[in-house]
Amino acid sequence: MKLHFLGTGTSAGVPMIGCTCPVCTSDDPRDQRDRCSVLISWDDPGLRIDAPHRTLNPDQDRRRQVLIDTAPDLRHQAIRAGISRLDAVMITHAHVDHVFGLDDLRRFTAAMDGPLEVYAEPPVHDALGRMFEHIFHRHRNVNDSFVASLAPLALTTGQPVRLYGTTFTPLRLMHGRLPIHGFRIDHGGTALAYCTDVSSIPPESRPLLSGLDILVIDGLRARHHPTHFNTDQALEAIADLKPRRAWLTHLTHDESHRDLAARLPSGVAPAYDGLVVSTGVSEG
Ligand SMILES: [Zn+2]
Ligand SMILES: [Zn+2]
Ligand SMILES: [Zn+2]
Secondary structure, eight states: OEEEEEEOBOTTOBSOTTOOSTTTTOSOGGGOBOBOEEEEEEEOTTOOOOTTSOOSSGGGGSEEEEEEOOOTTHHHHHHHHTOOOOSEEEOSOOOHHHHTTGGGHHHHHHHHTSOEEEEEOHHHHHHHHHHTHHHHOGGGOSOGGGSOOEEEEEOOTTOOEEETTEEEEEEEEEETTEEEEEEEEEETTEEEEEEOSOSBOOGGGGGGGSSOSEEEEEOOOSSOOSSSOOHHHHHHHHHHHOOSEEEEESBOTTSOHHHHHHHSOTTEEEOOTTOEEESSSSOO
């Protein structure tokens, strides 16, 4: 199972509009951060993509691909990563930096000529319904051909969703006072967890965060923040949960990739846009 970081930045992205700081003007491509989302993918020998829906990338004709969050940069992220089909979408929470690219799913449903399942907990679906009336309340729209065909499905905390041999289990995280979802993802005896936008991990979620090959966790910046882990808090959680490897995400312009990487302990690194990591030793 692979995890492809499509975006690793905080809500304003990096570089930020109008900022001339050393990170926002850095030449290092790892300092350019779109808003947060990841693509989870795995081989599925049973997958058959027939003409005319074959992709430009033959690798995608035999891999399942699930997108977590639809960031405002989704179109750019999908083109940069060469993503032309999706099997499902999971949403962590309805903040603008995680969902405002939802409209771009229309190109996937047009290219795949079918609906796409979007998994989120009911309050998130309610928010999406208000934000994207033209998608979820079709009677208000004049031209259906420009609208994504999305099938909303409800997530329940702790209840696994099985997709083509891989299990996605939504787990509760607190994002300030807002309850949101992280995900534990199990495939072929390997496991990863994606925990963006978190400032505390409730005790009941800890069992789902044990035995991980990969943990991706919010590590916003060095300074304290009321609704996100800072670097030290993220490192405390990593030391507590003991994943095999960990990556920090949702990063600001406060610190360059190079400076942050230099002060992290072994086994922990800053994520960056375009990074692909694998839970298996043999699977590339
Ligand atoms: Zn800056
Ligand atoms: Zn958020
Ligand atoms: Zn966020």
